[in-house]
Each structure stands twice: as structure tokens, then as C-alpha cells.
Amino acid sequence: MSIFQNFINSSHSKREFLITLFIKIAGYSAIVFVGMIFIFLLLEGLPAVQKVNLTSLVSSRWYPIEDYFGILPLIGGSIIITLGATLIAVPFGIGSAVYLSEIAPHWVRELLKPLVEILGGLPSVVLGFLGMLVLSPFLRKLLDLPTGLTAFTGAILLGGIAIPTVMSVAEDALDAVPRSYRDASLAMGATEWQTIWRVTVPAARSGVLTAIMLGIGRAIGETMTVMMVTGNAPILPRGIGNLFSPVRTMTATIAAEMGEVANGSVHYHVLFLIGIVLFLISLAVNITASTVIFRQKKRQERILS
Amino acid sequence: MTVFRHIIGPMSISNKILLVLSVLIIFLPSCSLPAISSNSSSDTVSLIENKGSDTIVNLALAWAEEYQRINPAVRISVTGGGSGTGIAALINGTVDIANASRRMKEEEKESAINNGSNPVEFIIARDAIAVIVNPENPVNNLTLKQLSDIYSGKINNWQEIGGEDRPIVRLSRETNSGTHVYFLEQVVRLGDKENKTLFSPDTLLLPSSEGIGAEIRQNPNAIGYDGLGYVTEEMKVIGVAISDGGEFVLPSSETVNNGAYPVARDLYMYSNGTPTGIIKDYLDWLLTPEAQNIVTELGFVAIAE
Numbered sequence: 001m002s003i004f005q006n007f008i009n010s011s012h013s014k015r016e017f018l019i020t021l022f023i024k025i026a027g028y029s030a031i032v033f034v035g036m037i038f039i040f041l042l043l044e045g046l047p048a049v050q051k052v053n054l055t056s057l058v059s060s061r062w063y064p065i066e067d068y069f070g071i072l073p074l075i076g077g078s079i080i081i082t083l084g085a086t087l088i089a090v091p092f093g094i095g096s097a098v099y100l101s102e103i104a105p106h107w108v109r110e111l112l113k114p115l116v117e118i119l120g121g122l123p124s125v126v127l128g129f130l131g132m133l134v135l136s137p138f139l140r141k142l143l144d145l146p147t148g149l150t151a152f153t154g155a156i157l158l159g160g161i162a163i164p165t166v167m168s169v170a171e172d173a174l175d176a177v178p179r180s181y182r183d184a185s186l187a188m189g190a191t192e193w194q195t196i197w198r199v200t201v202p203a204a205r206s207g208v209l210t211a212i213m214l215g216i217g218r219a220i221g222e223t224m225t226v227m228m229v230t231g232n233a234p235i236l237p238r239g240i241g242n243l244f245s246p247v248r249t250m251t252a253t254i255a256a257e258m259g260e261v262a263n264g265s266v267h268y269h270v271l272f273l274i275g276i277v278l279f280l281i282s283l284a285v286n287i288t289a290s291t292v293i294f295r296q297k298k299r300q301e302r303i304l305s
Numbered sequence: 306m307t308v309f310r311h312i313i314g315p316m317s318i319s320n321k322i323l324l325v326l327s328v329l330i331i332f333l334p335s336c337s338l339p340a341i342s343s344n345s346s347s348d349t350v351s352l353i354e355n356k357g358s359d360t361i362v363n364l365a366l367a368w369a370e371e372y373q374r375i376n377p378a379v380r381i382s383v384t385g386g387g388s389g390t391g392i393a394a395l396i397n398g399t400v401d402i403a404n405a406s407r408r409m410k411e412e413e414k415e416s417a418i419n420n421g422s423n424p425v426e427f428i429i430a431r432d433a434i435a436v437i438v439n440p441e442n443p444v445n446n447l448t449l450k451q452l453s454d455i456y457s458g459k460i461n462n463w464q465e466i467g468g469e470d471r472p473i474v475r476l477s478r479e480t481n482s483g484t485h486v487y488f489l490e491q492v493v494r495l496g497d498k499e500n501k502t503l504f505s506p507d508t509l510l511l512p513s514s515e516g517i518g519a520e521i522r523q524n525p526n527a528i529g530y531d532g533l534g535y536v537t538e539e540m541k542v543i544g545v546a547i548s549d550g551g552e553f554v555l556p557s558s559e560t561v562n563n564g565a566y567p568v569a570r571d572l573y574m575y576s577n578g579t580p581t582g583i584i585k586d587y588l589d590w591l592l593t594p595e596a597q598n599i600v601t602e603l604g605f606v607a608i609a610e
Contacts, residue, residue: 061506063480063503063504065480065486066501066503068503073506132519133519137523140523140524146471146473146474146526147474147509147520147524147526147527148524149520228516231509231510231511232509233506233507233508233509233510234506235506245507246507256481256510256512257479257481259387259389259393260390260480260481261389261393262396262412262413262416263397265416
């Protein structure tokens with residue numbers, strides 16, 4: 001205990017120094033970890049490109065136990081599900097954020113926000129179970145599909161998983177917009193809707209974009225739910241119609257097959273290559289979003305100066 | 306975010322320091338923990354690690370429970386994951402006994418030897434693979450050739466084989482399942498080693514027996530296969546004939562042991578090297594009538610004396 005006593009009694013600047021150091025290490029460690037993970041992925045994944053020829057990798061057949069390593073159906077599967085989930089999560093997430101932050105009375109907000117955040121904390125395997133036993137039979141009958149285990153079922157559940165993330169972050173961003181913006185807009189004679197759509201949401205745009213980005217990140221990385229409800233058939237999506245057929249995602253493939261592969265086999269390296277592709281896709285999403293935010297900030301600075 | 310701000314907001318500087326300190330106090334001791342709690346295991350109990358086939362996992366659990374009741378000094382831990390997973394674990398030296406619902410492949414034997422282990426094979430029970438459909442489906446019997454055509458994508462509508470006008474939804478276990486490999490070799494390829502037919506790409510690959518069961522129970526379009534031990538009342542078992550004009554046979558202990566039912570296989574355990582000590586005792590016990598009774602109780606086929 002005496003160390004801590006000393007720590008408290010020590011001079012202000014020393015304390016300041018230690019705390020700054022701790023925060024600095026925490027900050028840099030994130031970069032170091034990401035870098036190390038990427039190097040590890042490269043080391044384990046790149047041998048796949050040497051061992052399997054490129055035409056085989058970009059073919060449309062994935063059947064690893066017979067050495068068919070076409071990863072296009074898996075990339076397509078992940079993309080189609082993530083797109084579907086984003087189309088569901090963004091309007092609902094931002095809509096509920098606007099409602100909670102701008103329209104709902106105080107007590108409704110205090111009640112609803114924690115509830116939606118609890119929804120975000122639901123284990124994805126529970127949602128998958130629900131999807132498998134309730135949602136997929138329901139969709140099969142409703143839409144008269146051959147099977148309910150489709151990309152669409154996965155997109156709905158992933159949308160549901162991403163809504164709390166999008167809502168929570170977007171609501172914080174809207175909440176941070178100064179009261180005076182709204183007052184000024186209303187004083188100019190704008191309606192409440194005009195104020196929300198033309199003033200508050202644009203002012204919070206960088207936060208709202210972060211929310212969407214985090215939502216997409218949540219959807220593309222989700223594994224257990226998609227593995228349980230999308231049927232895992234490696235069909236190359238050729239159009240929007242494939243939303244209603246089974247698909248196999250990159251995450252589900254890694255999760256289902258990593259346990260069986262012998263260390264160092266071709267299959268093992270190809271699974272890491274899929275990991276690299278997944279990493280690059282989320283990196284691209286992040287970079288796109290931050291470029292948009294950066295550009296917008298520069299414009300704001302120009303206007304203000 | 307806002308919640309956090311509310312907590313932090315009204316605090317004085319010294320309270321903030323206390324918060325930082327308490328975080329440090331929580332994290333610091335965890336560094337020294339491993340040194341304290343290392344010698345907790347005692348030598349009186351011997352542990353057998355047993356892992357692999359999901360088909361065998363219930364049987365292995367029942368055996369383990371019974372054996373531990375008779376020999377309290379032995380602890381057996383049983384996990385599933387698929388035959389490939391168990392064999393990979395045996396090769397990597399992390400388990401004592403691997404369960405497999407298929408024979409080890411040549412590559413697996415090679416990589417085991419390269420890794421310094423020498424797997425020894427034991428046949429511990431037999432299993433019939435039942436072809437199952439929804440009870441609403443009027444189809445009762447199929448030949449092996451018809452099953453092969455269904456799963457390779459040549460037959461796509463139940464009408465073509467005497468059923469209703471419905472699309473066929475093919476269900477299969479994941480590729481790390483021994484049941485999958487067996488079905489590919491014996492049914493899809495009709496036991497012909499030269500035959501390179503594959504599962505149709507739109508075959509749904511479900512991660513568990515429960516996944517297949519859930520879909521079969523509610524979807525009249527679906528056809529699936531699974532170990533006889535996993536068939537429940539809400540599924541209909543299809544009679545299988547070896548050739549056109551042959552007799553359609555339902556799977557049972559009797560039809561498996563007299564060879565009338567064609568889709569049956571041996572179930573295996575692999576030990577690392579010729580077993581000795583408690584592992585030998587356990588493997589010997591599995592072949593006693595007492596242990597083989599459990600096989601029959603669980604819906605598998607006991608090895609005929």
C-alpha cells in the first residue's frame with residue numbers, strides 16, 4: 001500500500017508524468033497490436049498464394065477437402081449479407097437515434113436507451129438460435145422460399161445486432177450538438193423536421209458516420225449468427241436475387257473449418273488468406289469513413305476561418 | 306459515452322486519482338497470480354482426454370460416465386468438434402484418444418508420423434446413416450443412385466422421384482464431419498474411388514446435427530442425413546435400396562449387422578501409439594458386453610461378437 005500512498009503524496013508533476021505515460025502506452029499499444037496481428041496474418045496467409053495458383057483462388061468453387069479453394073463465393077457471401085444488414089441497420093439505427101435525442105420526452109429516452117443497449121449485449125448465439133428456430137421457418141412460409149436459411153435471414157439478424165451500435169453512437173453524436181444550433185434554426189422559422197434534417201444531423205455528421213462504420217464493422221465480423229442461419233452453401237452471388245438463397249460468409253468458413261485443418265497445410269494457409277481479405281475489407285471501410293470525416297472537417301475549418 | 310461522462314463529471318481531482326488507483330489495484334495482482342496457483346492438481350486421479358466426432362460424442366460421454374462410476378480414480382473428459390478436429394488434436398498431441406466416424410486419411414497418417422505420433426486404430430461400434438425427410442413428404446424409398454443424383458445436383462425436384470412438385474433442399478454436415486466424408490465417398494460417389502463427383506454447390510452445410518434436425522422438422526422440401534442415433538420421432542427415415550429393383554431397407558441394428566442396409570460404417574477411436582495403462586484398460590472395457598449395451602441403448606449398432 002505504501003507505494004500507492006507515495007504515489008498520492010508525490011508531487012503533482014510526477015503524477016501527471018506517470019498518468020500521461022500510462023495513457024501513451026495504452027494508445028500506442030493499440031497500433032502495435034494491430035501491426036503485429038497484420039504481420040502474423042501475412043506470414044500465415046501469403047504462402048497460400050504460392051501453393052494454390054491464382055486461377056484456382058478466384059474460381060467459384062469452395063470445397064477444401066478436395067482442394068477446391070475458390071474464395072469468391074465467400075467474399076460475395078460476406079458482402080451481400082453486410083450490405084443487407086447495413087440497409088436495415090442504418091435507417092433504423094439513425095431513425096431511433098434521432099427520435100431518442102430530438103423528439104422523445106426525457107423519461108422515454110432514459111428508459112429506451114438502456115433497453116436498446118441491452119439488446120446490443122445479447123449473445124449472438126442466442127440470436128442465431130432464434131433465427132434458426134423462429135425467423136427462418138417464418139420467412140420460408142411468408143416468402144414461399146425453398147428454405148428459410150438464406151442471406152436475407154442473416155441480414156435481418158445482423159441488422160438487428162448492428163442497430164444498437166449505430167443507435168448508441170449516433171445518439172451520442174446528436175446529443176453533443178450545441179443547443180444553440182437548434183434554437184437558432186427554430187428562431188429562423190424552421191420546422192422541427194427541418195431543424196433535425198438540415199441542422200442537427202449535418203452538424204453531427206462525423207459522429208453519425210462513425211456510427212454507420214461501426215455498424216458495418218459489427219456486421220461483417222459477426223460469425224456465430226450467420227453460421228447458424230445462412231445455410232453456409234458456397235454459392236457465388238450473381239445478383240440481388242441471391243439475397244434469398246443460401247450463402248457462405250468468410251467468417252463462418254474460418255470458424256467452421258479452422259478446427260479441422262492440420263497446421264501448415266494448404267487449407268490452413270488459405271483460411272488465413274481469407275482472414276487477410278476480411279482485415280483489408282474492414283480497413284477499407286475505416287479509411288473511407290475517416291477520409292470523408294477529414295474532408296468535411298477541412299471544409300468546416302475553411303468556412304469558419 | 307454519456308453515462309461515463311456523468312460519472313466522471315462531478316468528481317474532484319483526488320477522486321479521479323482514486324479511480325485510476327483502483328483500476329491499477331484490480332489489474333496489478335493478475336500479473337503475479339500464475340505463480341501462486343500452480344500446484345493444485347493431485348496425482349491420485351488420472352485424466353484421459355477424449356475428443357473428436359460429433360456422431361460419437363454422446364456415446365463417448367455415456368461410456369465415460371459409466372466407466373468413471375466403476376473406476377472413480379479415472380477422469381475422462383469428452384469433447385466433440387468433428388472427426389477431423391479430433392484427429393488434428395491427436396496429431397498435435399493435445400488428446401489421448403481421438404474419436405472418428407471415418408478412417409484416418411493417408412495424409413493424416415503421414416502428418417501424424419511426421420509429428421512423432423503413431424495413431425493406433427480401434428473399431429468401437431457401428432453406425433447406420435439414416436436418410437431423413439420431413440414427415441409431410443410422401444417419398445418413402447430411394448435407391449443409392451437416386452440419392453447420389455439428388456446430392457450431386459442432377460435431381461432438383463421431388464416430382465422427379467415420385468414426390469410433390471417441390472424444390473429439393475439438400476442438407477449436409479460441414480466438411481470437417483466424418484459423416485460428410487463417408488456420405489461423399491459411399492453415397493454421392495457410390496463407393497467408386499475413381500468417381501470425382503462433388504456435392505452440389507447449393508448443398509447447405511450445417512454446423513451441427515441439431516441444425517439439420519431443426520430444418521428437417523419444419524421444411525417439407527428438405528432432405529438430410531445423420532447418424533441413426535440422432536433421428537427423432539418428428540423425422541421420417543427413408544428406406545434405401547442398393548440398386549434399381551433391389552429391396553428398400555430401413556436402418557436398424559439387425560439390417561446393419563447382416564449387411565442389408567448399405568449406408569453403415571464403423572466408428573473408430575485412435576490412441577497415440579499402442580495404448581498402455583489406463584488408456585488400454587478403458588479401450589478394452591469398451592468392447593465388453595456391458596459397454597456395448599450402452600451402444601444399443603443410444604441407437605447405434607453394437608459390434609457383433
